[in-house]
Amino acid sequence: MNERDFVPVYLITGFLESGKTTMIQTMLIDEGFTGGEKILVISCEEGPEEFNPEALRKGNATLVTMEESSELTSEKLLALDKAHAPERVIVEFNSMWPLEMLAVIRLPRGWQLVQVINLADATTLNNYMTNMRRQMTDPMKQADLIMINRCAPDFDKSYWRRQMRAMNPSATILFENPDGTTEDGVTDDDMPYDMKADIIDISEDQFGIFYLDALEHPERYDMKTVRLVGQAFPDERMPKGFFYFGRMAMTCCSNDMQECGWVCRGTITPDESFYLMTAKCQMVTQGGQKSLLLTEEEATSCPPTRSPYFSFQSV
Numbered sequence: 001m002n003e004r005d006f007v008p009v010y011l012i013t014g015f016l017e018s019g020k021t022t023m024i025q026t027m028l029i030d031e032g033f034t035g036g037e038k039i040l041v042i043s044c045e046e047g048p049e050e051f052n053p054e055a056l057r058k059g060n061a062t063l064v065t066m067e068e069s070s071e072l073t074s075e076k077l078l079a080l081d082k083a084h085a086p087e088r089v090i091v092e093f094n095s096m097w098p099l100e101m102l103a104v105i106r107l108p109r110g111w112q113l114v115q116v117i118n119l120a121d122a123t124t125l126n127n128y129m130t131n132m133r134r135q136m137t138d139p140m141k142q143a144d145l146i147m148i149n150r151c152a153p154d155f156d157k158s159y160w161r162r163q164m165r166a167m168n169p170s171a172t173i174l175f176e177n178p179d180g181t182t183e184d185g186v187t188d189d190d191m192p193y194d195m196k197a198d199i200i201d202i203s204e205d206q207f208g209i210f211y212l213d214a215l216e217h218p219e220r221y222d223m224k225t226v227r228l229v230g231q232a233f234p235d236e237r238m239p240k241g242f243f244y245f246g247r248m249a250m251t252c253c254s255n256d257m258q259e260c261g262w263v264c265r266g267t268i269t270p271d272e273s274f275y276l277m278t279a280k281c282q283m284v285t286q287g288g289q290k291s292l293l294l295t296e297e298e299a300t301s302c303p304p305t306r307s308p309y310f311s312f313q314s315v
């Protein structure tokens with residue numbers, strides 16, 4: 001297949017000064033993203049942050065500006081495709097233009113929308129949500145990633161995360177702190193199981209949520225006790241009394257299954273059986289990476305899970 005048969009399109013939305021230009025320039029200087037390919041940047045608004053010529057040069061990018069919504073047409077995009085033959089396209093969308101207009105625009109051959117990123121400024125979020133709610137929420141409902149920038153220490157991430165999760169259950173939600181670090185804003189109260197219980201019961205449907213959260217936030221479960229259903233998988237690299245406890249996961253297709261879980265210390269003999277296990281969690285650090293070590297407290301054989309594999313879910 002010719003490389004030009006597939007041209008990924010990234011749509012960046014958000015109000016003026018939400019950080020769209022800064023994010024695009026970060027994408028352009030990331031060689032892991034650009035890969036030396038020809039990039040077309042279509043900017044649909046002129047904000048206070050101008051594109052840095054050096055970032056455009058380094059990203060092998062051509063910048064095209066559209067000042068009016070009437071310019072963003074199928075014919076115009078086709079002309080740009082012929083003139084620049086881009087291998088990637090980034091669109092900085094004007095939040096004051098109706099998002100619905102994109103539904104009637106026919107993209108050039110090979111162009112395919114692969115990701116919608118919505119940005120918001122934490123310092124103006126409440127005001128905009130109160131006075132311009134539809135303009136704020138329509139892009140959020142379509143986004144694959146929602147990023148809230150400039151979050152002060154007292155910004156209630158958990159509250160806003162719940163608001164956005166209600167609007168868009170499938171989006172990844174991240175908050176950027178003043179020091180440039182990002183976090184997901186998840187708290188104990190956001191989890192679907194009771195984090196304050198003496199034994200945290202993880203149901204079959206919650207396994208994926210627990211798995212992902214334990215990977216990202218092992219400290220949240222340090223010294224807590226959990227109860228869940230899984231299998232003990234053998235691992236020749238582990239000493240006697242240790243095994244890998246978890247479930248099979250389908251990572252992309254029915255032919256791509258893998259074991260996902262945690263190192264566990266206990267008495268279970270690894271086989272194909274399922275066990276209801278109560279275990280103590282301990283956060284450990286190895287090779288600079290933090291993870292959970294489970295210590296079996298009680299384990300009984302039980303029926304298999306309804307599904308042979310679990311799905312990757314997030315809260």
